[in-house]
Amino acid sequence: MFDVENDNNHPPSCAPGQAAVKPKLMVVDDELGFRDLVVRVFSDDYDVVGAANGEEALQKAGARDIDVVISDMTMPKLGGLDMLKALKEIDPNIEVILVTGYATLETAVESMKRGAYDYIAKPFDIEKLARLVARALDKRRLSRQVDELKEINRFKSEFLANMSHELRTPMNAILGYTSLHLDRLYGEVTQKQEDALKRVEAAGKNLLNLINSILDLSKIAAGRMPVYLEEFQLKELIDEVLSMMDCLAKGKKLNLEASVPKDMLVRSDKTKLKQILINLVNNAIKFTSSGGVFIEVSQSPEQTLFNIRVRDTGIGVKIEDLPLLFQEFKQLDASPTREYGGTGLGLVISRKLARLMGGDIGVESVAEAGSTFTVTLPLESDLRPQSVESVFKPAVAGCRGKIFLAIDDDPEVLTLLRDSLQGSGYEFAGALNAEEGIAMARELKPFAITLDIMMPHKDGWSTLQFMKNDPELRKIPTIILSIMDNKTLGYALGVTDYILKPFERGELLKKLKALDLGTQVDGSLKRTPRTVLVIDDEKNIAEHLKETLGAEGYTVENVANGSVALTRINAAPPDILFLDLMPQGSNGFEIIEAMEKDPKFKDTSIFILTARHLTLQETDYLQKRTEAVFQKGSKSLPEILGQVKKRLKELEAADER
């Protein structure tokens, strides 16, 4: 087991038996001084290796199993960015922290794009670097474990799929001989014998269903479920399903009806579609006690997809349970399953089969009123991934509510988001890549977008930059939804919010609702007015903050004259104070000291801006009392904005708690 809850200041404790092995850290910098510093600080907890340039680093990384790299950006021979790319090719799980003298947004974006864990700007606090290294190491360990688990999971599925024949063969004997007994092939049986044999038969059939379900899941997971496409009349298939299920429906006095166009030729996997429909109809009958089950078929306006809706008037599903419906081995309240029987795997398998065929299954339900399951499949299945993509796209014409767009390369995430939005009144649209996402954003004009960071081709950062430079798209509030925690960069690039995966449905809905309400009133966001006070005789920072934060509902005020600064601060303590160390007519240190003595400022976060070089003592003093110190000119405006916004978000999050 690994220790997840380490305090991030030290490397996580190792598993017993590996205790002696220190994690390997490599520091790459052409300055010997910096290498020595890192060796001094880290060698207690890490096995530290130094390299003077990118080429040397690559050689050493190839020979040793390096865990984390701290590297300078500008070096002779091979620079930080190119080295980063090469390192990732040697070991995709290696984590690299880049140290920059001039952190421009462009280099930051570029380094994150190439897979850096994070970047840190000089001058920095060594404690901060230590925390970053420890977190990077955690991430590496987790990624390695994920890789191992994936492999083990594949082996498991492979094994189960191989067991198929072996597991089913004995069932053949059990069910077969029981059946011969029941058919009186071996002579008359007594009533008691017959009852017992019937129980053997029923239990055998249940076990067989379970085995089949588990094997199906394993085969799908192991990628061993081939799709056989053939052309057939949909009506014929549905009629077959109806005749199979008719008896069951009649037994419960339910209507079982279908309305299917007479001539509708589709190209799909008939066996799998039949299994899906049998499953859905069987479920519908199982959970309905009066009324009936209705099958309806329709085509998408573009004639590329068809929908089969299986609607019932049964017990329905509670909204909060909808996302759980399709999760493996996660049954809803166990009681109905026990009451109604079944393995609870049918829906999971059905959805996976639908996806294999290039489609999907969705559900809408009202508790106590009934459920509707909709199978969507391409009419002419050629199994191109595009057909899956379009499944996540709502028909614009039929849209009832506001559209929310999610961009994520993982269809599972899109599905989870879509299911999470059930009952929220928002219409869902999903895009599996940046290009499609941008096109959908233009077409559908969503009220909000969530964006994943790690996507192939064009990643989230580039997508964000593109959208924020587009006059039409820049106004749409964008939330980053990622496992990567880099809020500063996100806010700097103009995102409205940042949600870490795994996300909670409640959190997402709350944030969407806030965006929705905010934009309805005045086109900008409505929130508790947070105040930012900038004390600086140069106007550009204040203006930049005003322009961006003001649009999001924050109050930004500028005081150019230091002598009135204290009076202004005392009158209404701001949430964030942006302070030039040497404003006209005052001294920044005096202002800080005055504020420190007064408890009413304990909640004010201070950011320092300075043009002059600070002494070690001054740096130390400021680090203890302020959020961050920005050297004028060393950081770009968006980055400063990013940090301020991150702090504002933290304050809001604290409010909500």
Added chain:
Amino acid sequence: MNVKILVADDDYDNRTIIKQVLEAAGYQVLEAVNGLEAIETALAQNPVLILMDLSMPKLNGWEAAKRIKQTPQIAGIPIFAFTAHALTGDEVRAKAAGCDDYISKPCVPREVLKKVRDCLMRDEGCRPNDPAGPPPAEGRG
């Protein structure tokens, strides 16, 4: 009673269950435990129907079915394949190999019997001891 049906399966239980239910219904059952034996028995005894498991040693069912359908003397004999349950695609492959129908395993003996009877009633040419032999292969496979 001389209506001969060949049951080819390496699994003793499946063979026995099918054999017992068919014999109880009055058919004569021939047995084979692999694909090669199935072909030899079919050639030697000219059964009216072959029930064949797909995964058998020496020569599997798909291959055996293909060869039977390529051998003129026995090409007309209908072949029912025992397939693993529906989703695995066995039935599609079975049909591609020339099988006429399939029975999914584990099977219910009385349903197998029904299928056999339906086939033999439908297929007038499958009468036992027909001196003309089974009908020509057209229309099948």
